[in-house]
Amino acid sequence: MSISNQIFAKHCNKKSLEPGEFVECDIDLVMVHEQLGGRISPEFRKLGLDRIWDPSKVFYILDHWVPPPDIKAAKMHQIANKFAKDYNIKWNMGQNQGICHQVLPEKGFSRPGMLIVGSDSHTTTYGAFNCIGTGIGATDVSIIFSLGKLWFKIPEVQRIEFKGKLGSKVMGKDVVLQLLKDFHTDGAIYEAFEFGGLGLENLSISARMTIANMSVEMGAKCGVFESDKLLENWLKSHPSVENDFNKKFNKPIFPTKDAQYKKISNYDLNEIPPLVAKPFSPDNVIPVEELGTIEIDEAFLGSCTNGRMEDLRVAAKIIQGKKIPSSVKFIIIPASREIYLQALNEGLIEILIQAGGVVEYPSCGPCIGGHLGVLGPNEICVSSSNRNFKGRMGDPTSKSYLASPAVVAASALKGYITIPEKDIWK
Numbered sequence: 001m002s003i004s005n006q007i008f009a010k011h012c013n014k015k016s017l018e019p020g021e022f023v024e025c026d027i028d029l030v031m032v033h034e035q036l037g038g039r040i041s042p043e044f045r046k047l048g049l050d051r052i053w054d055p056s057k058v059f060y061i062l063d064h065w066v067p068p069p070d071i072k073a074a075k076m077h078q079i080a081n082k083f084a085k086d087y088n089i090k091w092n093m094g095q096n097q098g099i100c101h102q103v104l105p106e107k108g109f110s111r112p113g114m115l116i117v118g119s120d121s122h123t124t125t126y127g128a129f130n131c132i133g134t135g136i137g138a139t140d141v142s143i144i145f146s147l148g149k150l151w152f153k154i155p156e157v158q159r160i161e162f163k164g165k166l167g168s169k170v171m172g173k174d175v176v177l178q179l180l181k182d183f184h185t186d187g188a189i190y191e192a193f194e195f196g197g198l199g200l201e202n203l204s205i206s207a208r209m210t211i212a213n214m215s216v217e218m219g220a221k222c223g224v225f226e227s228d229k230l231l232e233n234w235l236k237s238h239p240s241v242e243n244d245f246n247k248k249f250n251k252p253i254f255p256t257k258d259a260q261y262k263k264i265s266n267y268d269l270n271e272i273p274p275l276v277a278k279p280f281s282p283d284n285v286i287p288v289e290e291l292g293t294i295e296i297d298e299a300f301l302g303s304c305t306n307g308r309m310e311d312l313r314v315a316a317k318i319i320q321g322k323k324i325p326s327s328v329k330f331i332i333i334p335a336s337r338e339i340y341l342q343a344l345n346e347g348l349i350e351i352l353i354q355a356g357g358v359v360e361y362p363s364c365g366p367c368i369g370g371h372l373g374v375l376g377p378n379e380i381c382v383s384s385s386n387r388n389f390k391g392r393m394g395d396p397t398s399k400s401y402l403a404s405p406a407v408v409a410a411s412a413l414k415g416y417i418t419i420p421e422k423d424i425w426k
């Protein structure tokens with residue numbers, strides 16, 4: 001059995017499972033954000049229940065529009081906070097911790113073998129931690145709040161084998177852009193990715209999170225990484241604040257020798273170049289070197305895809321001692337408070353501000369066109385985020401190009417989309 005099949009089987013008490021089979025699974029953890037004040041609260045209240053099944057299995061955070069940029073967002077936060085209080089949600093993170101998909105793993109809530117659902121499509125990010133993470137809708141969250149269970153159709157599994165090492169200007173983002181180039185946005189609909197192979201040791205946890213995060217852009221239900229030493233060490237340094245989780249989810253899950261896959265695809269990390277996804281789809285991917293000259297108005301470094309330490313370090317290395325042109329809005333948003341503080345300690349924030357960057361408090365911000373750098377008519381942005389749909393980051397006539405933090409930083413410096421001059425890993 002593949003990793004995801006084993007996890008599903010364990011959560012519905014079955015020995016074996018076939019793709020396409022429908023099962024009902026116990027849920028280990030539900031992540032909710034502003035949607036709690038949006039669709040979830042009215043849906044759940046309609047059921048007329050006076051309690052939720054297990055308030056200690058709910059992780060609640062405000063992240064998309066923090067602090068609220070307008071009255072609408074402020075009201076949504078009020079409704080969500082009231083719900084969290086009324087139903088005693090145990091893990092209430094408030095609005096100053098950062099983006100859900102960064103904060104949840106940082107606090108040790110995503111651990112091997114878990115089945116986690118969230119009111120957000122990029123819940124797939126948790127697959128980096130050898131568990132299943134998947135996004136669900138507001139009505140599904142309401143059902144789990146009442147029963148602690150949800151139905152799943154068992155997905156077919158696409159195994160991705162990595163070998164080799166990333167090139168000197170290449171990051172995890174380029175790996176997932178390469179997958180998007182090959183699979184396209186409909187290449188893995190309701191399927192599970194399983195990532196493994198000898199190349200794994202050369203992919204940081206940060207890179208794995210980026211790849212698992214964007215698995216959903218190919219339609220995948222989840223994108224689960226094999227466990228290894230790197231992950232074991234990461235988990236040791238990030239014990240869960242929920243002690244039960246440390247005890248219960250401490251066994252890595254490996255595929256069995258005879259695991260069944262729909263397909264096995266091989267990728268040599270050495271062969272992946274710096275890539276960019278052109279508007280208006282994350283699968284509209286070409287090598288940066290074939291792009292021609294695209295001048296930019298904004299460079300955005302942040303989001304749950306690429307707002308981590310590795311990303312900020314690479315950007316600071318490229319930018320250090322230089323000045324970005326005044327024509328470029330260079331927006332930097334660390335993905336969490338913890339990252340913000342560490343970047344401050346390491347001097348990265350100072351480097352980025354001295355160069356002319358605008359560093360903002362952790363939030364989704366311009367990734368979803370919410371605030372902190374929304375694009376105006378015809379503006380062009382190079383972004384480290386995961387979606388470049390029409391109007392996603394602002395005006396419908398604006399255009400976003402998705403790329404790695406290295407390309408975002410190098411482009412901010414030059415004023416057009418380009419790859420960095422120096423080796424980012426030395």
Ligand SMILES: CC(C)[C@H](C(=O)O)[C@@H](O)C(=O)O
Nearest residue numbers: 035064119120121122135368
């Ligand atoms: C607002 C939220 C429901 C949405 C999602 O599900 O992904 C957002 O995070 C996004 O990235 O588009």
Ligand code: SF4
Nearest residue numbers: 122303304364367368
């Ligand atoms: S950073 Fe962007 S992709 Fe991630 S959860 Fe927020 S809006 Fe969604």
